[in-house]
Amino acid sequence: MGLTYEESDLARIIVVTSGKGGVGKTTTSAAFAMGLAQRGYRTAVIDFDVGLRNLDLIMGCERRVVYDFVNVINGEANLNQALIRDKRCEALYVLPASQTRDKEALTREGVEAVLQQLADTFDYIVCDSPAGIEHGATMAMYFADDAVVVTNPEVSSVRDSDRMLGILASKSRRAENGSEPIREHLLLSRYSPERVKNGEMLSLDDVQDILALNLLGVIPESKAVLNASNSGTPVILDEESDAGQAYDDLVSRYLGEELPHRFLDIQKRGLLGRLFGG
Amino acid sequence: MKANIASSTAQEPVFELKSGHFTLPNLRLLASNMDSLDEQLMARVQQAPGFFRNTPVVIDLSLLAERNAEIDFPLLVGLMRGYGMLPVAIQGGSARHEEMAEFLELAILADRKAKKTTSPQQKTPPREKPRQRSAPAMIIAKPIRSGQRVYATGRDLIVVASVSSGAEVIADGNIHIYGTLRGRALAGVKGNRESRIFCQNLQAELLAVAGQYRINEQLEPAQLGKPAQIYLSDKKLLIENL
Numbered sequence: 001m002g003l004t005y006e007e008s009d010l011a012r013i014i015v016v017t018s019g020k021g022g023v024g025k026t027t028t029s030a031a032f033a034m035g036l037a038q039r040g041y042r043t044a045v046i047d048f049d050v051g052l053r054n055l056d057l058i059m060g061c062e063r064r065v066v067y068d069f070v071n072v073i074n075g076e077a078n079l080n081q082a083l084i085r086d087k088r089c090e091a092l093y094v095l096p097a098s099q100t101r102d103k104e105a106l107t108r109e110g111v112e113a114v115l116q117q118l119a120d121t122f123d124y125i126v127c128d129s130p131a132g133i134e135h136g137a138t139m140a141m142y143f144a145d146d147a148v149v150v151t152n153p154e155v156s157s158v159r160d161s162d163r164m165l166g167i168l169a170s171k172s173r174r175a176e177n178g179s180e181p182i183r184e185h186l187l188l189s190r191y192s193p194e195r196v197k198n199g200e201m202l203s204l205d206d207v208q209d210i211l212a213l214n215l216l217g218v219i220p221e222s223k224a225v226l227n228a229s230n231s232g233t234p235v236i237l238d239e240e241s242d243a244g245q246a247y248d249d250l251v252s253r254y255l256g257e258e259l260p261h262r263f264l265d266i267q268k269r270g271l272l273g274r275l276f277g278g
Numbered sequence: 279m280k281a282n283i284a285s286s287t288a289q290e291p292v293f294e295l296k297s298g299h300f301t302l303p304n305l306r307l308l309a310s311n312m313d314s315l316d317e318q319l320m321a322r323v324q325q326a327p328g329f330f331r332n333t334p335v336v337i338d339l340s341l342l343a344e345r346n347a348e349i350d351f352p353l354l355v356g357l358m359r360g361y362g363m364l365p366v367a368i369q370g371g372s373a374r375h376e377e378m379a380e381f382l383e384l385a386i387l388a389d390r391k392a393k394k395t396t397s398p399q400q401k402t403p404p405r406e407k408p409r410q411r412s413a414p415a416m417i418i419a420k421p422i423r424s425g426q427r428v429y430a431t432g433r434d435l436i437v438v439a440s441v442s443s444g445a446e447v448i449a450d451g452n453i454h455i456y457g458t459l460r461g462r463a464l465a466g467v468k469g470n471r472e473s474r475i476f477c478q479n480l481q482a483e484l485l486a487v488a489g490q491y492r493i494n495e496q497l498e499p500a501q502l503g504k505p506a507q508i509y510l511s512d513k514k515l516l517i518e519n520l
Binding site: 166209210 | 420421422423424425426439440442443444445458460
């Protein structure tokens with residue numbers, strides 16, 4: 001396995017972002033963080049969606065939240081008190097968002113201090129960005145080394161992702177310091193080959209043509225994602241499902257492995273996809 | 279073949295050198311602030327848009343409030359060109375100014391007042407009208423994303439990537455896009471009617487040359503998705519597939 005990013009001692013900070021809501025940022029953050037942790041990397045996943053927290057639900061740790069991200073920033077708790085260790089994978093920790101504050105509670109200095117502290121002990125830090133292009137989203141991306149731009153194959157989502165890429169290129173620490181720009185990756189989610197064929201959805205080629213980005217993976221539209229969310233299990237743990245396998249491929253690809261993209265054609269779809277596909 | 283032609287025509291004189299007198303407008307620079315200059319020039323040009331078209335202009339620096347003020351010559355020249363003027367020479371500047379002007383291939387005209395007092399080591403006499411040299415184009419090699427806006431002041435803009443829908447590219451000169459144009463492109467925004475837009479794949483939201491514009495809905499469907507150039511002919515915006 002070519003572990004391209006392992007050379008650095010510092011944690012690699014990955015922001016999962018999109019602009020539009022409901023495209024699968026939190027699902028991706030949870031699956032991606034779990035995938036990295038399963039491979040033995042110490043991974044922290046942070047919910048930046050202060051006021052509308054969801055990550056704890058998707059991760060199935062909502063009943064174990066005592067302190068949160070904002071508490072740590074305000075010095076009301078230390079990081080170890082707020083981090084929740086995942087019960088299924090011991091290399092994975094969740095830092096939940098506060099549900100009772102608003103996004104202004106995230107100060108740049110505060111976020112930087114928390115990330116710095118995490119960077120000492122973790123290999124990867126996954127930041128689950130809120131939707132929109134306001135304060136919370138810009139805080140989530142500011143310190144990033146990598147960005148995973150989650151996009152649905154429809155025009156408005158593609159345009160919002162495009163807008164997000166423009167912001168990533170200008171409003172980040174790397175852009176302001178003039179250092180190597182953030183590595184941008186495209187994740188196309190809720191992809192349905194049938195609907196592409198019927199002309200109801202943009203094809204992968206259409207999206208690639210507009211965004212011109214490195215394609216990290218395509219996640220098929222799948223009932224498994226909804227089931228996973230409802231049960232508080234990152235979908236990557238559902239190894240039987242197409243979406244779970246697609247996320248697993250995606251994590252390997254992020255770590256430098258070259259894998260063909262799957263679930264792009266109607267014929268190759270699994271049983272689940274055939275049963276539930278549009 | 280070429281040698282033949284050369285020898286057969288060598289006998290007849292091809293040129294004559296004569297001196298001529300021209301009265302050129304002088305742009306007397308009083309301060310070095312280019313932003314204010316841009317604003318005030320624009321106001322002036324708007325009063326008489328045709329007046330400066332292709333007019334040679336001498337930049338007079340003898341009245342500068344601060345004799346040796348640092349002047350951004352490339353920007354100054356670019357600005358003036360953007361308004362249709364052709365800066366050809368400077369006059370009355372400091373040694374540093376003259377050095378900069380020479381670099382931009384502007385002629386250096388002798389200062390009339392200085393001429394009377396200091397005779398022996400005069401500066402270079404006025405040269406023949408210099409070769410035109412345009413300000414270097416702004417080149418962008420990354421995609422221009424939705425929400426981004428790029429403006430090439432006083433020069434051409436070259437984009438070696440695509441321009442997304444919701445993005446805006448603007449230039450005082452021409453715009454070249456070696457990718458798909460899905461956003462808005464405005465060339466010659468300071469009134470240069472000679473400006474053109476070129477793109478590899480036309481899907482623009484809006485096209486404009488010197489204020490004449492057309493929106494996507496008004497484009498011929500047959501012209502979309504193909505390489506095109508857009509220019510003004512008789513105040514009419516023409517879109518021509520390449």
